[in-house]
Every structure is written in structure tokens, then in C-alpha cells.
Amino acid sequence: MTKVRLRWLPAVAVPAAIAAGALVGPFQASAAATLPIKTPEQLLAMVGANTVKSLSGKLEQTSELGLPQLPTTGPSSNTGVASALDLLTGPHTARVYLAGPTDARVQVMDQLAERDVVRHGTDVWLYSSKDNSATHETLPAAGTDGRTAPSTPELQTPDQLAQRMLAAIDPGTEVTVGQDTVVAGRSAYDLVLSPRSSDTLVGSVSIAVDSLTGLPLSVGVQARGQDKPAFRLAFTDLILQAPSADLFTFTPPPGANVTQRSLPQQGDRLPPGQPGTPGEQSGSAASQHTVSGTGWDTVIGLPAAAVPAGLTASPLLAQAARTVDGGRLLSTALVNVLLTNDGRIFAGSVPLELLQAAAAAR
Known part of the structure; x- marks a missing residue:
């Protein structure tokens, strides 16, 4: 795990x-x-x-x-x-x-x-x-x-x-x-x-x-x-x-x-730029993600810099995804995930068109 x-x-x-x-x-x-x-x-x-x-x-x-x-x-x-x-x-x-x-x-x-x-x-x-x-x-x-x-x-x-x-x-x-x-x-x-x-x-x-x-x-x-x-x-x-x-x-x-492996104790300061550093969360994916829509129509976006290294280049992901306008789509019955050509990711329980619209608006 x-x-x-x-x-x-x-x-x-x-x-x-x-x-x-x-x-x-x-x-x-x-x-x-x-x-x-x-x-x-x-x-x-x-x-x-x-x-x-x-x-x-x-x-x-x-x-x-x-x-x-x-x-x-x-x-x-x-x-x-x-x-x-x-x-x-x-x-x-x-x-x-x-x-x-x-x-x-x-x-x-x-x-x-x-x-x-x-x-x-x-x-x-x-x-x-x-x-x-x-x-x-x-x-x-x-x-x-x-x-x-x-x-x-x-x-x-x-x-x-x-x-x-x-x-x-x-x-x-x-x-x-x-x-x-x-x-x-x-x-x-x-x-x-x-x-x-x-x-x-x-x-x-x-x-x-x-x-x-x-x-x-x-x-x-x-x-x-x-x-x-x-x-x-x-x-x-x-x-x-x-x-x-x-x-x-x-x-x-x-x-x-x-x-x-030891995790930081509460109150410990992390090196600058590390996720979780008080007052310096710009390096974390949580602080960089974007949200469009509300409720069940919510679309979450991640900039290319916040996407884990190697994720979009995974051979298995390429096998599961298909090419669409603007990138590749990992499609399931409940969630669609759009991996754009410039490395960003947009995901939500919505049709592809809403993901593409969210990507175009950023």
C-alpha cells in the first residue's frame, strides 16, 4: 500500500x-x-x-x-x-x-x-x-x-x-x-x-x-x-x-x-519548501490544486508541477487511457481523468466535455 x-x-x-x-x-x-x-x-x-x-x-x-x-x-x-x-x-x-x-x-x-x-x-x-x-x-x-x-x-x-x-x-x-x-x-x-x-x-x-x-x-x-x-x-x-x-x-x-522511517513530530519545522511546512505550503499539491463546479459536478485540477514524477508517463496508464482532444482520458463508470498534453490533470465525476472546459479555462 x-x-x-x-x-x-x-x-x-x-x-x-x-x-x-x-x-x-x-x-x-x-x-x-x-x-x-x-x-x-x-x-x-x-x-x-x-x-x-x-x-x-x-x-x-x-x-x-x-x-x-x-x-x-x-x-x-x-x-x-x-x-x-x-x-x-x-x-x-x-x-x-x-x-x-x-x-x-x-x-x-x-x-x-x-x-x-x-x-x-x-x-x-x-x-x-x-x-x-x-x-x-x-x-x-x-x-x-x-x-x-x-x-x-x-x-x-x-x-x-x-x-x-x-x-x-x-x-x-x-x-x-x-x-x-x-x-x-x-x-x-x-x-x-x-x-x-x-x-x-x-x-x-x-x-x-x-x-x-x-x-x-x-x-x-x-x-x-x-x-x-x-x-x-x-x-x-x-x-x-x-x-x-x-x-x-x-x-x-x-x-x-x-x-x-520517522515522521515529523508536531511543532517540528520542516525544511523550506517541503509540503507541510507552516506558512510555506506552495510546494504542496493541496495548495496548488484548482476547483471548478460544485457538488457532484466538481472538477479538481492539478498543475503539471504538482503531478507526481512519472505518473503521466507510466506504460500501464497509457494502456488504460485513450487519446482525446487535448490529451489522454482515463475513463471509468464513475470518474473521468483528463491528462492534458502539457502535463496537467483534471478529474471529476463528470463527462469529458466538462474536464476539457475546465482545462481550457486555466
């Missing part, structure tokens, strides 16, 4: 409200016993009041985004671009264990390999069995201003994904309640978010809300004009109790290539 994957997957896979890096499941929810009727406002309140912090469960993914299956071996197959595109093409399975805000473990089961992210307190381990490599990071301790240490760089859970989407609700979103359902053996309400705009690729977003706890159990995104969910994240097994404490300790296997 490279930094590139975690940074770029949301922009390629789903709208800004869904933000990335995520696991999406082919789980087909079954009919549930009739639940007491609740309004959209009541369901939103249930999700907001959810206090589940400890659990263990299994997540499954499939993505019907219209991307071609790309090779997982061979030249450039291990690049960040390949890793990101791999998450968008084909099924993926993971197990997740949570025990409060500082103990977490995610195991992503690849074909004949496994990747782990383990957090215990301020220690974070990232491990790949494919090449027997591990990275150990030390997170900044909580500051005296009441802020807590940053969250673990892990794959999204349905709860995290749902919270991002619900936080982005605006007058351009219609919120309704669908049919009751069952996810991972638990009865759930179906909270449906539908764009009012006709200029977005997204048809609707469905969030299964546990009827007892308010915990989001699944998130599905329907592309406009498609029958099957283009993007779905769901628990297939779930236990709402604290996992064994042993799961949150990690020792690299014999012979593992271990990299040690």
Missing part, C-alpha cells in the same frame, strides 16, 4: 466525497425483516451517534468501472500507478481488526500474497509478503493542543467511507430511505444519496446502516445508466467486539527487508 496508491486512488476511483483508496465488495445484500420506519434525518442521526470502535470483520471488493484487466507481473507492474489501477480492476478481499483509535490491523489478501498494515499506539508497520519487505513508521505523539496522532494509513472501512460522503451532502443531494436489507447477517436500513444534477456520472450512493448500532455496513455507488453497482464496499463477516491484543503487535519475518 504505497503512498502513491493512498494519495491517488480516490481521485481515480470515486468523486471527492468518496475519497480513496478503498475496498469494494460483490456482496449481494438479501432481504431483511421489516424494520421500524425511520426518516432520512433519523438515519443520519443514527450514523452520527454510532459509537462502535472495536470490531473484526471481512471486506470484499469488486469494481465494475469499465477498466481493462492489467498485468500484475512484468515491467512496471509494481509502480504506484499499477497498484492503484489494480485496486480498480477485479476483486479484492481484506480482513480488518479495530480496537479503539490507536489499534488497527488490515490484511489485504492478494493472489498468492498478503499485505498488512498494523498500528499499535504510535507504531505503524507496513508489510508485503510478495517481496518480504516491511516499513516501520513512528507517528507523531498527541500534541498539547488536544489534537491526536494522525490516523493509520489504512484502507477504508464502510464507516470511514460513509462519513466522507455524508459530510459532503449539500442542497444538490436528495436523501431518501430505500428498502430494508441484510449485510453480514445484520439487519440494516438503506440510506440513499441521489445527485440532483444531470451532469454527473454518479446515479446514486447507497449506505447500509446497521439497525442496532448505526454503524455503516456497506457502501455502494451506482453509475448513471448501469444496473449493477460500479463500486461497492461491504462487510461479509462482522463481529462487534474487541479482537485479541496479539493482532496489533508485529514482528518482521526472518530475512525481511526492513525500512525505518
Whole structure:
């Protein structure tokens, strides 16, 4: 789970409200016993009041985004671009264990390999069995201003994904309640978010809300004009109790290539020009990006200087993209990404024409 994957997957896979890096499941929810009727406002309140912090469960993914299956071996197959595109093409399975805000473990089961992210307190381990490599990071301790240490760089859970989407609700979103359902053996309400705009690729977003706890159990995104969910994240097994404490300790296997890395502590000054330097954020992609449109029609633009080196020249990206007027287009059922001839990137859950218009206006 490279930094590139975690940074770029949301922009390629789903709208800004869904933000990335995520696991999406082919789980087909079954009919549930009739639940007491609740309004959209009541369901939103249930999700907001959810206090589940400890659990263990299994997540499954499939993505019907219209991307071609790309090779997982061979030249450039291990690049960040390949890793990101791999998450968008084909099924993926993971197990997740949570025990409060500082103990977490995610195991992503690849074909004949496994990747782990383990957090215990301020220690974070990232491990790949494919090449027997591990990275150990030390997170900044909580500051005296009441802020807590940053969250673990892990794959999204349905709860995290749902919270991002619900936080982005605006007058351009219609919120309704669908049919009751069952996810991972638990009865759930179906909270449906539908764009009012006709200029977005997204048809609707469905969030299964546990009827007892308010915990989001699944998130599905329907592309406009498609029958099957283009993007779905769901628990297939779930236990709402604290996992064994042993799961949150990690020792690299014999012979593992271990990299040690320390992150800056809160209050530390970074060298001038480095992303995150107080008062000097001109070097960060976040400070350079542009935004046009609103809500579901939002287009995010990045100047050429803010695009990671080698991204636009990736052979795998060239294989997935097609030539269009003004550049190359990476097209999915939910998001279009335009890579302009001068090296800029424009992305959004909108038709190509809106991306081209945003590029022409800059």
C-alpha cells in the first residue's frame, strides 16, 4: 500500500466525497425483516451517534468501472500507478481488526500474497509478503493542543467511507430511505444519496446502516445508466467486539527487508519548501490544486508541477487511457481523468466535455 496508491486512488476511483483508496465488495445484500420506519434525518442521526470502535470483520471488493484487466507481473507492474489501477480492476478481499483509535490491523489478501498494515499506539508497520519487505513508521505523539496522532494509513472501512460522503451532502443531494436489507447477517436500513444534477456520472450512493448500532455496513455507488453497482464496499463477516491484543503487535519475518522511517513530530519545522511546512505550503499539491463546479459536478485540477514524477508517463496508464482532444482520458463508470498534453490533470465525476472546459479555462 504505497503512498502513491493512498494519495491517488480516490481521485481515480470515486468523486471527492468518496475519497480513496478503498475496498469494494460483490456482496449481494438479501432481504431483511421489516424494520421500524425511520426518516432520512433519523438515519443520519443514527450514523452520527454510532459509537462502535472495536470490531473484526471481512471486506470484499469488486469494481465494475469499465477498466481493462492489467498485468500484475512484468515491467512496471509494481509502480504506484499499477497498484492503484489494480485496486480498480477485479476483486479484492481484506480482513480488518479495530480496537479503539490507536489499534488497527488490515490484511489485504492478494493472489498468492498478503499485505498488512498494523498500528499499535504510535507504531505503524507496513508489510508485503510478495517481496518480504516491511516499513516501520513512528507517528507523531498527541500534541498539547488536544489534537491526536494522525490516523493509520489504512484502507477504508464502510464507516470511514460513509462519513466522507455524508459530510459532503449539500442542497444538490436528495436523501431518501430505500428498502430494508441484510449485510453480514445484520439487519440494516438503506440510506440513499441521489445527485440532483444531470451532469454527473454518479446515479446514486447507497449506505447500509446497521439497525442496532448505526454503524455503516456497506457502501455502494451506482453509475448513471448501469444496473449493477460500479463500486461497492461491504462487510461479509462482522463481529462487534474487541479482537485479541496479539493482532496489533508485529514482528518482521526472518530475512525481511526492513525500512525505518520517522515522521515529523508536531511543532517540528520542516525544511523550506517541503509540503507541510507552516506558512510555506506552495510546494504542496493541496495548495496548488484548482476547483471548478460544485457538488457532484466538481472538477479538481492539478498543475503539471504538482503531478507526481512519472505518473503521466507510466506504460500501464497509457494502456488504460485513450487519446482525446487535448490529451489522454482515463475513463471509468464513475470518474473521468483528463491528462492534458502539457502535463496537467483534471478529474471529476463528470463527462469529458466538462474536464476539457475546465482545462481550457486555466
